[in-house]
Amino acid sequence: MSAPHHAVVSRLAADFTAMSEQFARVSADLAELDRLLTEQPIAPHPPQAVSAQPHYMPPPVPYMQAAVPTAPYPPPAAYPAQPPPPPIQTPPPPVQPGAERQPKPPRDASWIGKALAIAGVAVTLIGVVFLLVLAAQAGILRPEIRVAAGALLAGALVVIAVRLNARPGGRVGASALAATGIAAAYMDVIAVTSIYHWISAPVGLLIAALVGGGGLTLARRWNSQQLGLLVLVPLIALAPTVTGGVTMLLIAFMLAISAASLLVQLGRDWLWLHAARITASTYPLLIGLVAEYFGDHNAALLAAACGIGALLAIIGALVLLPSTTNRAAMALLTVAGLLPVMSAAVAFEPMVAALMAFGLAAALLALVLVGDRLQGVSLIVRQIWLAASAVSALIAVAVAFDGEIVAPVLLAMAVVITVAGRRDTVARFIAVGFGVIGGLVYLAYAPPTSLVRATELSTPDAVAVLVSSVLVIAAVVATVWSWVGRGLVDSQAVRVLMAALAVAVVYAVTTFTVTAGVLAGGEGGGFFAGHMAATICWIAMAAALFAFAARRDRDDRSLPIAGGLALVAGSMAKLFLFDLGTLDGMFRVAVFIVVGLVLLGMGAGYARLLASQDQQASQDRQQM
Template structure:
């Protein structure tokens, strides 16, 4: 191609212009032809069927005309899209894995320097501590230098994390092993070192650096300190506290998990150790309270800025584990007060959750569940079974009625009711209702109260859960029958501690069963026809149970006047039920028909 490219472009532009003019001319001629044909059809009268075929009008030929080429301005092609950055190589994880392994091995070497070298008498303590400090400073300096080099981010994070953890363990050794500085000074120095490393993690926007600072300390700090002591617990709490401001504005859920673990795991181990030692430790209980405060405050601060609210709420609940296990190290009064405080604090957060940012539905459910568990622990720690049972059953009634629209409240009420019923069964088992059993006044009064509350809890739970479910009502009626029997038998034994009281209690129980059936039939007679099946079924079930008890137990067990009275009274009630229910039912149905016809 010998012509310049501008001449070629000019010639092509002229050709396209000529073609454009030609197409415009053809379009004009077609419009004119259509007009002529329309005029011809309008002047010719319509022919009889079949209509002749319209003649073919050939299109006139117009000779092509040449036009002078017109210059067209040059438009450059758009810039090609910028190339996408190359994806990270799949081998990148190898470097991270090697860096993590290097962190672990180096820190183990520091531990060997500080602990095993001291046990073997290698080097003087001053040299060991100084060597650890120099190594920590060199690692941090090397990491700072490497971070500014291309591709040095992974190595820089590993070096700085190793240096920070080494310095932190150096401070632990100075404070716990050699005792060169006091505990407050050691806590301040450890907090400064950890805060510096975590601040660098925030500056570099690296959650991995924060994890590599916290996680190794959780595993290696107890080895350096030769066990978990109260001072080590304080150091770990300081580490958890100083790591909180670093996470502000960062959605680092794994760093939060490491923070909670740093505070919780040493405390749980210390609580178990104190339990086997059999010693009370109020300072350890105070540390548990501090860990709970850190967990709650961290949750309220971090919830608005995280997308993992469910995980953060569960971690907060895990942070409550030490304070809810404080009864392993302190007496029951202190432990119950601490658990009650946790329950009240979390319940308050649930109530004002709409005003707190980030406290969404799932978070509120987790906090409410934790509050219920804390309340259960508080009651069982404060009271023995004879008092805890009625208290828990009363809580079940209150929570079921007040929180009937909330799923967590209903499950909490079920939990309180089940534990309260289990406590009731421990001091009044089923076999105690089959033979006369002596009971003291305190236990008898507790049984009477818990029997009433057990029946109320069964009814309240079914009413709050699903009042239209017949299977649930069957279970509730069974619980009510047992509660009534335990009440009457216990009352009889309190009034008369011999067989007479036992017989009178069972006689009263059978009569009450029949009376309850009569009440259900009376209630059913006042309902519309379509709504009677549930109460009628319950009444028939109670009648069947009362008749079975009457002939299988009362007839063979009760003696003398009690047997006579129970048969006569039950028979009269059954007669009254039959006559009265039929009359009420007919009257109610007639009233319904009359109202419908009007």
């Protein structure tokens, strides 16, 4: 649309330019004609001619045609297109006096009504608690009257809420009234079951589930997350007062309301309500674990309740993840619901707690492995659950095994996770975490002092140290294989990582040889033989690094050569600073001769190999 418009404007501008030039030429010709007529005298006419014929001037058009040159003017399209005139900028209207400030939008005053409604819910429910508990303790009213009054109050509040919701602007007040009535009815059922014992616990739980489910169904029908929160949050805070503390019956009621609230969240993105239902089941379970630690004697029921709570958290996450927009928060809330199982070691026997933690770790790992086929289980969810599975597995290992067995188990897990999860960043970090923790436990049972003084260990501890030493070396190799060469870390980080891992390998080799020597030959000759073997292993590893460097390109030799030189320097330092003064007899002679021969062969062979490779490379370049 804009191109034809500019073309028409350009043609009109060219036409006006041509017309202005023509008018300028006509004006010049008229001025010249006036000058000529003024200079030439006019011949007198006879009177009759003058009177009979008026003075006649030639019309301008023929004269103008005569004055126009013979060459015609070019058509308007031949003239260059003139740019369109700039748009006229109208000045802003003058500011009227007193109109400098724009009127501010009116403040949203709805928060005042919401705050008053929440305060009313809290005060009313506290009054219901006083009616059910304090009045019973003081003997003011008969139990039937107290229970009936609570039920009537709950029903009246719900009926008024339904009527108020149908009126304009009544949603806030209706939600508050309905929440108060539902929570009051729920606590009335708890009181009937736990205080007056009029009905059995299973019947009370069924009635409570119906009351809570009905109230939360009303929240779903009204599409009001606020109503659900006003039902759950006061129950979490006030229900322990009705039951006289956190008891197994209260835990059962909280699990029931948590399960009922899950159903009303289907298809809704109600993250805060999900957080409230997780709190409703987790909070009393954690307090119950602490009470069991101090001798509450409900271990079997509490363990079952912890399992049910974890199952509700996992099922709730799988059901609600497809409809939520914040899946990371949902995954973290799920982990919060699993805390009672992870903390089971506080209250239960080690075997029971370890089995619970192992089961949880296996379940989470299974969900991670099949998560890409589950709707809503995104990458961030799988990563969070994988980390939770690792923590649960770590807790299980620490609880199930004794100290000397923990190190080899964790190091073996680090190797397996490194190999299996080499393509996943979180799995690699988990493997490193297991390796670091296992290495620290390994250091606790094989400290550096055991390498300086001969320390005889028991056979199980010595075997655990030997196995851990081998697994440390395997974990280091697996870590290098999974991290280096994949573009995950820069060159400087690679050098630091290789240096730290080389120190770990050297320490593990030395610990293995010394521990094996002491285990086989005692604190005397066995200790000396172990150190002799350690020094020979150091120089052998240096030779292996030089051989590896010789088979690499010139640009890739710096790192292995640096490692080999560092090992040679360490071997020489150990040889002269420790072995020379510590070893005795043939051990000293043997270590010096072997290390010397290895150094001689390593130097000669490496120089010859490098010369041969460089000569071959030079010939290849000349042929090219």
